[in-house]
Amino acid sequence: MLEIKNLHAEVDDVEILKGVDLKINPGEVHAIMGPNGSGKSTLANVVMGNPVYEISKGNIIFEGEDITEEPVDNRAKLGMFLAFQYPESIPGVTIVNMLKTALTNIEETEYTTLELRLKVAESMEQLGLSADFADRYLNEGFSGGERKRNEILQLAVLDPKFAILDETDSGLDVDGLRVVGEGVSKLKTDDKGYLVVTHYQRLLEYIKPDFVHVFVDGKIVESGGVGLSDKLEKDGYESYL
Amino acid sequence: MANVDIDLGKYSLGWSDPEKNVFKPEKGLNEEIIRKMSEIKEEPEWMLNFRLKAYKRFLDKPMPEWVAKEKLSQLDFDDIYYYIKPTEDQADSWDEVPEEIKQTYEKLGIPEAERTYLAGVTAQYESEVVYHKNREDLEKLGVLFCDMDTAVREYPELVQEYFGTVIPPGDNKFAALNSAVWSGGSFIYVPKGVHVEDPLQAYFRINAENMGQFERTLILVDEGASVHYIEGCSAPVYTTDALHSAVVEIVVKASGTCRYTTIQNWSNDVYNLVTKRAQAYGNATMEWIDANLGSGLTVKYPSVYLMEPGAHGEVLSVAFANSGQHQDTGAKMVHLAPDTTSLITSKSVSKGGGRGAYRGLVRVEDGSETAKSFVRCDALILDDESRSDTYPYMEIEEASAVIGHEATVSKVGEDQLFYLMSRGLSESEATSMIVAGFVEEFTKTLPMEYAMEFNQLIELNMIEAGAVG
Numbered sequence: 001m002l003e004i005k006n007l008h009a010e011v012d013d014v015e016i017l018k019g020v021d022l023k024i025n026p027g028e029v030h031a032i033m034g035p036n037g038s039g040k041s042t043l044a045n046v047v048m049g050n051p052v053y054e055i056s057k058g059n060i061i062f063e064g065e066d067i068t069e070e071p072v073d074n075r076a077k078l079g080m081f082l083a084f085q086y087p088e089s090i091p092g093v094t095i096v097n098m099l100k101t102a103l104t105n106i107e108e109t110e111y112t113t114l115e116l117r118l119k120v121a122e123s124m125e126q127l128g129l130s131a132d133f134a135d136r137y138l139n140e141g142f143s144g145g146e147r148k149r150n151e152i153l154q155l156a157v158l159d160p161k162f163a164i165l166d167e168t169d170s171g172l173d174v175d176g177l178r179v180v181g182e183g184v185s186k187l188k189t190d191d192k193g194y195l196v197v198t199h200y201q202r203l204l205e206y207i208k209p210d211f212v213h214v215f216v217d218g219k220i221v222e223s224g225g226v227g228l229s230d231k232l233e234k235d236g237y238e239s240y241l
Numbered sequence: 242m243a244n245v246d247i248d249l250g251k252y253s254l255g256w257s258d259p260e261k262n263v264f265k266p267e268k269g270l271n272e273e274i275i276r277k278m279s280e281i282k283e284e285p286e287w288m289l290n291f292r293l294k295a296y297k298r299f300l301d302k303p304m305p306e307w308v309a310k311e312k313l314s315q316l317d318f319d320d321i322y323y324y325i326k327p328t329e330d331q332a333d334s335w336d337e338v339p340e341e342i343k344q345t346y347e348k349l350g351i352p353e354a355e356r357t358y359l360a361g362v363t364a365q366y367e368s369e370v371v372y373h374k375n376r377e378d379l380e381k382l383g384v385l386f387c388d389m390d391t392a393v394r395e396y397p398e399l400v401q402e403y404f405g406t407v408i409p410p411g412d413n414k415f416a417a418l419n420s421a422v423w424s425g426g427s428f429i430y431v432p433k434g435v436h437v438e439d440p441l442q443a444y445f446r447i448n449a450e451n452m453g454q455f456e457r458t459l460i461l462v463d464e465g466a467s468v469h470y471i472e473g474c475s476a477p478v479y480t481t482d483a484l485h486s487a488v489v490e491i492v493v494k495a496s497g498t499c500r501y502t503t504i505q506n507w508s509n510d511v512y513n514l515v516t517k518r519a520q521a522y523g524n525a526t527m528e529w530i531d532a533n534l535g536s537g538l539t540v541k542y543p544s545v546y547l548m549e550p551g552a553h554g555e556v557l558s559v560a561f562a563n564s565g566q567h568q569d570t571g572a573k574m575v576h577l578a579p580d581t582t583s584l585i586t587s588k589s590v591s592k593g594g595g596r597g598a599y600r601g602l603v604r605v606e607d608g609s610e611t612a613k614s615f616v617r618c619d620a621l622i623l624d625d626e627s628r629s630d631t632y633p634y635m636e637i638e639e640a641s642a643v644i645g646h647e648a649t650v651s652k653v654g655e656d657q658l659f660y661l662m663s664r665g666l667s668e669s670e671a672t673s674m675i676v677a678g679f680v681e682e683f684t685k686t687l688p689m690e691y692a693m694e695f696n697q698l699i700e701l702n703m704i705e706a707g708a709v710g
Binding site: 048049050051052071072073075076077081082084087088090091092093097098099101102103105106137154158 | 654655656657659660661662663664665666667668670671674675677678679680681682
């Protein structure tokens, strides 16, 4: 599904990704765990195609197609999604309006506002969001928890083949974590891939990873099964630094 | 006809019709032309005298030097047609309007809007209103809505009492010019306590090259009455200058409400130099909702004179300055009584080398106790070539007044674009959406059909010439 080969990326001439190799098959959940500042979020952004970062070496292959140079909107249309760590607020743009245009582009079918509302309503209820949530402006005045739920709401509605969750558990209280975690786990199916970028193990209790990768100083330094995240939770990252 | 096809891509209203005018004098202005138009219009003596006096004022007044000096100095008053009468009579059925003119209004969607949700329509083409119709219920309520020329003939007392009192001819050079050569525009009177639920609309179309359009509007809202008036406009794309210089006077009596919405979408050939002013009496509300998307130079500061206690004035001004455009817009609020309140919200978007400016005045006269005013100006700049300026003037002579001012300048952030594009939106869709969100406060004041059309206009403005800087 997704293959990352010897990926190097930099911003302002500072190299942040220093040779990342990763292969994700359909149905697999991969967790990237690492200390703050290790470049985990950069990896999430570069895979999605954030033009702020320059790819200096390596390739990103999605479903057999080299997308290293593809702009971000094309990646979304191919079925990729990023749940942002710090989603931007966009004043005056309602969630339902944005999702209508997004879904129309991604699925190449015109949705009416009513059809879209029905589609959104179900996911909103699951995520414990009130009915008027979809009419709020994107992330404008949202609490940390609302921002994250909004990301998962978009994930549910856009239904991508492959999703990256960037620190989705940060800024959530226990209830928020449960709602978001259950929301994500419902979306997990055999044909979808997930890359879960996280500092802590808490989200992984809801969305069980098949593989855990330790990410330090711009690359993967160790890979293993779910046991590895237990070890990291107990011992921290000190032994890798 | 020097139509420029390349510009039509972004400005979709730029076609022109063949001219079949009833009366079209030479270019340029002199007393003889003024006398002739007054004669054709069968005006009373007082109006001819009003015009001739105003013409002298116009000649005496220098060009303003405090705004767009260079562009204004290029305006050649001798190269303008001051009066063109396109049809013999005004029609009250679209079928009676000459076919080509009718087609133009069909393309602009006016008859369709009239059928679905307007209470009354006037359509002005060049200097005259060629079509006018009110819904029957309007007339039963005693509401008067017609073109200004008809009002001079049919409601002389009302017109004579108010015409030129809110904006005297000597107010500024362009108000003087309008007073001398005005033609067309709307007259509205809403009787005491009457609420006109659906909007009244006027649409102004310039067709001829080098045309000068000088409509004159007077709106009288009597005590406790309310009305929403909407005006739209467009013109063909030529390579020469046209001039649009309107005067709009409004009086809102005690506890009345008037909302005046403008969607200005002239082609870039048009100089748009307009004077708009309202007087609001005790507890009355006046709202100017003023969107400027077109014209090469717009100079317009809708104002509200808050005459009596409790009067409230609002201006919501939205301006898009694209390539080749200078939008110098804003508002004026003059507090003349205690407990008056005003709110100015200005949103300007500049792009492709366009120049936007907010210019505004809040004046609180001595004795306007506890008057409150708040001014907010937000500018969104889409690339490095474009420019936005703010000129807020405050003249506060009352110590108990509460005045607030807030200004922001922002650029469309890379992070915002990346966020929206990661949901499958193209760069121009994402930019349009951010811009539409920026002016959402304006859009939500519009009837739904207009709001949709307005958002399409924004998209059109964003799409041309590829991506944003």
